[in-house]
Amino acid sequence: MESFPALLQGFAVATQPMNLLFALIGVFLGTAVGVLPGIGPALTVALLLPITYKLDPGGSIIMFAGIYYGGMYGGSTTAILLNTPGESASLATTIEGNKMAKAGRGGPALATAAIGSFVAGTIATLGIAFLAPWLVEVAISFGPADYFALMVLAFVTISATFGASPLRGLTSLFIGLALGLVGIDELSGQARLTFGVPDLLDGVEVTTLAVGLFAVGEALYVASRRRHAPETIEPVRGSLWMTAKDWSRSWRPWLRGTALGFPIGALPAGGAEIPTFLSYSLEKRLTKHPEEFGKGAIEGVAGPEAANNASAAGTLVPLLTLGLPTSATAAMMLAGFQQYGLNPGPLLFAEKPDLVWGLVASLLIANAMLLVINLPLVGLWVRLLAIPQPWLYAGILVFAAMGTIAAKPSVVELSMLGVFGVMGFLMRRFDYPVAPVIIGLILGPMAEQQLRRALAISLGDPMTLVESPVAAILLTLALLAFIAPFVLSGLQRFKSDED
């Protein structure tokens, strides 16, 4: 295997003292921000992006690795203690985790989440290391038509197939695609949808969109619902440590969650909520303590948490090898790469092996650091949860505005932040998914370029899009994935008519 020497090389990069320090800072900041209620991993990465503007690429990408994993650790703490999942992937954790915390078993719940995340993250990161070189070989033979087909498949699965409603998911996606049109078209140099505003020529910043939708939108939503649905924090009572029985009930769910999460995350389907819910229902079926489910069963925390982390690591496979972000967090990671002019994909493995393998090695290191700093420091993180809500959200908004100004110091950019905030608020209110907007913005222009490049090569013959077998298969899959939810809901309606 060529992965081993490459990974060793990566460790040589990642264990340089400066890079270890960057990983530690990333892990620390990621956990601290991720633990704040209402902030999921995607927003954690978006809020912390400006911190790395002036650092060197290698170090800050390593810091991202820490922020990425740290944000997820922090998110599960919030899910367990506060019953507010920072993102849909922690929903399954919330079900049993918060019940455990209410029953005074918050410590073991946090511990099984942290250790499960470590186990899953480590296995899945090794999975990246061994899968990536192989996928790079495949990807190098991809032509523009194949890439276009792959992106179409990602669009469909992210927005239509796995969401609550294909109509609302597709609407979110198309809003994102429309936002992606704004700015100068890279192939022809023409300005689109800029309305004569010079600030819009560069297009919509992904970070402004993400921070607006997630941070401002969330603050508006929570403020507007404050009187209708108050939150309570569960204090961590009793021992932090897992008993022997907890261990024996946890290790199989960890491994099963990892086995579900990594492959699903690595497929260009995106979204960690599918594997987490699959893992939850699997554990519910396999458990020897079915009476505890719904009242705080440790399996129901261990499995979904492992699945969540494994799938988050899995999404790095298409991101690094194909440049294809399939979740909001992966889209933010891509934005992080792009701010240094780095484009993930097969070429990056050839041109900057140190950087890519340094990142993979750092993910393993960050994961181990998280386990070490997280459990002993859980008291500190819990104290962060106790920041009064008004100051917490006020502080988040100041940071959000600061990041936007630091990226582009203009009033236009801030008004866009406000507009996206209102949009995020309305989308939360009317149950539209947010991630497809971000994916549409970042992936739309890439898909358009591949499409037009393919058509330019074939002198305008549209048959080129299905002539390559890879593209034909991917487009067929996309079509099936598009039809599937309608067929399924039709079947359900048919069944309910029968009743």
Add this chain to the structure above:
Amino acid sequence: MTGQTPDLSRRAVASFVIAAGLIALASIVALDAANHGAAPAYSRVGPGATAYAIAAGLAILGLATGIAAWRGMVPEGEPYDPGAVFLILGGLGGLMAAIAFGGGFIVGATILFAATARAFGRTQLIADIAIGVTLSLSVYLLFTKLLSLSLPQGPLERLF
């Protein structure tokens, strides 16, 4: 089920507004696309074609949303408090005004902080302003001195 009728109509109104908004967005995208010339001869797809495709998608989704609303198949918005929303947006407006008229980052961020805290139910304005100033000053110093980012300057920032 007597209480359902007003609910249904209120719900439908919101969805019809969303449907109209999507169709309006589709027209804006399509009108803008019409400004672009014909596609280059070597490829049939120019900058306008993708825009037309996206506009068509938005229009279809707008119609579908309208139909779903007509059939009552749309989620209901929960009760909410519009005052809080306007307070936060007002705070954001305050920050923009502070930057546009040279008040600087600290003043603007403090306005945003105090307005948001108020939207979340705080009433001690003076205390919130004090916290806001402390927070934005430390953010300013951290980011400009340590990370050499540039943030908008006003009279307060020039003291440092």
